[in-house]
Amino acid sequence: MKLKNFIHNSLIAGLLICPLLFAGCTNSVGPNDKPNDNIKVVTDLTGTDVSMKKEINRIAIVPIPWTSIVYAVDGSDKKIVGIHPSAKKSYEASIFKTLAPDLENVNSSFVDNNFNVNFEEVAKLKPDVVIIWDYQPEVAKKLKELGIPAVSIKYGTLEDIQNGIRLLGKILDKPEQAEALISYHKDSEAYFKQKNASALPNKPKVLYLQNKNLTVAGNKSVNQLMITMTGGENAAKDTKGSWTKVSMEEIMTWNPDIIILSNFDSITPDDIYQDKLEGQNWSNIKAVKNHRVYKAPMGIYRWDAPNVETPLMMKWMGQLIQPDTFNDYILRDDLKQFYNTFYHYSLTDSEINTILNISINNTPTF
Known part of the structure; x- marks a missing residue:
């Protein structure tokens, strides 16, 4: 009889303990469960439900542009504990250093330039959440094993940016700022x-050059979309992919009317005008001849x-490519207003000149 009672009581205890054990081993809240008062569930851009602290105070960021987007949504750099080395x-090299001085000493060694995460280093940061790319499910799995929530973002289109901003609004409990x-x-x-502007009859050919190695924005790049929407034609529109390395001969055949140089490389207009790049001859290109x-x-x-400032980039491109069409705004005023509204910062004329690369580009009309 005593043995029977012991078995009966043990079974009841086991039934009571098992759910508690399983609850402690998961980092998500089921649809019929009542969430802990200190836990919230956020659905990331891959459709994965991620449980995390209700109040996020420490955030590590793998994708490069998202440091600035977190700052824009949160209105502060105080919660950022780790960023990508390229970020x-x-x-x-930017005004971000003035707006967010505390990022000067932020950790940028927990992830390398190829987005490989050092899990030992990220654990030392004690993040409440880590932002990763949507193509890094193994990273999310490993972080989960370490008890660190990871949210995945998609990136590459204007819609991806908007969806990512909304996601950050939920994570940082700043939905109003995100929606604004x-x-x-x-x-x-x-x-x-x-x-x-894409219907305009005379569209200049625009080459978007990423670096000195002649990597250009191809037909899958968001840069092609921005060129089209601002009244240009991507000189490399028949080049497949987002960013593709091409030859000088191909560029000479395209003979672009306008060349835009990326900030992912130190290349300047002067490098092109004075043919400073070894093995390249730009002297006969229309854009070079016409400065x-x-x-x-x-x-x-x-x-x-x-990025969060893409609308301003498109306004810059519009007045560069089709000034007669995009003549109903003053870019400098719009830039000031954006920084006042979203960063609570008053830009000086000198800072605007630096942002727009007025001196390098010799474009005093902006």
């Missing part, structure tokens, strides 16, 4: 669609890539 390089930024982006898209080679602007991040 740090961009920070050092999204509205700004959507209003910009509507403006450019209404202009319908229409421009370094892209750089705000709190490189304007080349989709």
Whole structure:
């Protein structure tokens, strides 16, 4: 009888303990479960539900542009504990350093230039959440094993940026700021669609050059979309992919009217005008003959890539490519207003000149 009672009681205890054990081993909350008061569930851009602390105070960021986007949504750099080394390089060369001085000493060694995560280093940062790329499921799995929530983002289109901003609003509990930024982006898209510059009869050929190695924006790049929406034609429109290395001969055949130089490389208009690049001859290209080679602007991040300031990049491109069509705004005023509204920072004329690369580009009209 005693043995029977012992077995009976043991079974009941086991049934009571098992759910507790399983609950302690998962980092997600089921649809019928009542979430802990200190836990929230956020659905990332791959559709994965991720459980994390309700109040996020420490965030590590693998994707390069997302450091600046976290800052824009949160209105502060205080929660950022780790960033990509390329994001740090961009920070050092931009006005972001003025707006977010505390990032000067932020960790940028927990991830390498190829987005490989050092899990020992990231654990030392004690992040409440880590932002990763959507193509890094193994990283998410490993972080989960370490008890660190990871949210995945998609990147490459204007819509991806808006969806990512909304996701950050949920993570950082800043939905109003996130929606305000999204509205700004959507209003910009509507403006450019209404202009319908892609239908203009005379569209200059625009070459978007990423680096000295002749890597150009191809037909899958968001840069092609921005060129089209601002009244140009991508000189490399028949080049497959987002960023593709081409030859000088191909560029000479395209003979672009305008060349835009990326901030992912130190290349300048002067390098092109004076043929400083070994093995390259730019002297017979229309854009060079007409002095229409421009370094892209750089705000709190490189304007080349989709980012929180992309609407401003498109306004810059519009007045560069089709000034007669895009003549109903003053870019400098819009830039000031954006920084005042979203960063609570008043730009000086000198800072605007630096952002727009006025001196390098010799474009005093901006």
